Amino acid sequence: MTIDQMRRELQRRLKRSRFAHSIGVANTAVALAKKFGVDETQAYVAGLLHDCAREFENDELPAQAESRGIEIGEVERALPLLLHAYIGAKMVAEVYGVNDAQIQQAIYRHTVGAANMTALDKIIYFADMIEPNRNYPGVENLRALVDKNSLDEILLTALGESIIFVVQKNSLVHPSTVAARNYLLLNRTK
Ligand SMILES: [Fe+2]
Numbered sequence: 172m173t174i175d176q177m178r179r180e181l182q183r184r185l186k187r188s189r190f191a192h193s194i195g196v197a198n199t200a201v202a203l204a205k206k207f208g209v210d211e212t213q214a215y216v217a218g219l220l221h222d223c224a225r226e227f228e229n230d231e232l233p234a235q236a237e238s239r240g241i242e243i244g245e246v247e248r249a250l251p252l253l254l255h256a257y258i259g260a261k262m263v264a265e266v267y268g269v270n271d272a273q274i275q276q277a278i279y280r281h282t283v284g285a286a287n288m289t290a291l292d293k294i295i296y297f298a299d300m301i302e303p304n305r306n307y308p309g310v311e312n313l314r315a316l317v318d319k320n321s322l323d324e325i326l327l328t329a330l331g332e333s334i335i336f337v338v339q340k341n342s343l344v345h346p347s348t349v350a351a352r353n354y355l356l357l358n359r360t361k
Pocket residue numbers: 221222255256281282
């Protein structure tokens with residue numbers, strides 16, 4: 172598929188607000204890719220398609236995961252929405268013909284993160300939090316990080332904010348988010 176065909180297919184499958192969010196993440200990811208020296212086409216495609224599995228309702232996600240051989244951990248069992256990232260990583264090949272393993276990994280990791288994230292993984296994770304349609308307390312502070320911080324420092328703050336957010340809701344912290352943050356701290360260059 173061409174990028175234009177991907178966009179049209181995604182638009183057909185997602186509800187309007189989710190599609191607008193996807194375009195926002197794609198454009199934000201390209202801006203971050205320019206700044207941090209990442210391939211802009213990979214950033215655009217990964218950003219565009221990161222939420223492609225949101226075409227399913229939340230209660231459909233466990234069956235959609237199982238049908239693709241995705242193992243459902245105990246946190247995902249409690250929070251099935253998290254599965255959309257893993258399902259999306261498979262759907263980009265199935266539906267959109269994207270066989271780029273780096274794009275698939277960035278989509279897989281976009282919700283809870285992972286240890287040892289690539290620059291592309293980090294860009295998609297962060298673009299998802301700050302794209303222009305996002306509106307929550309503190310989003311401006313996250314957007315402002317881009318000007319004078321390294322990608323690792325940006326992500327350290329973003330992961331910390333995500334953890335604080337779920338803790339304040341009394342929700343589960345996914346172990347991959349802790350692993351992502353610990354990895355950055357343990358490998359921080361001083
Ligand atoms: Fe998502």
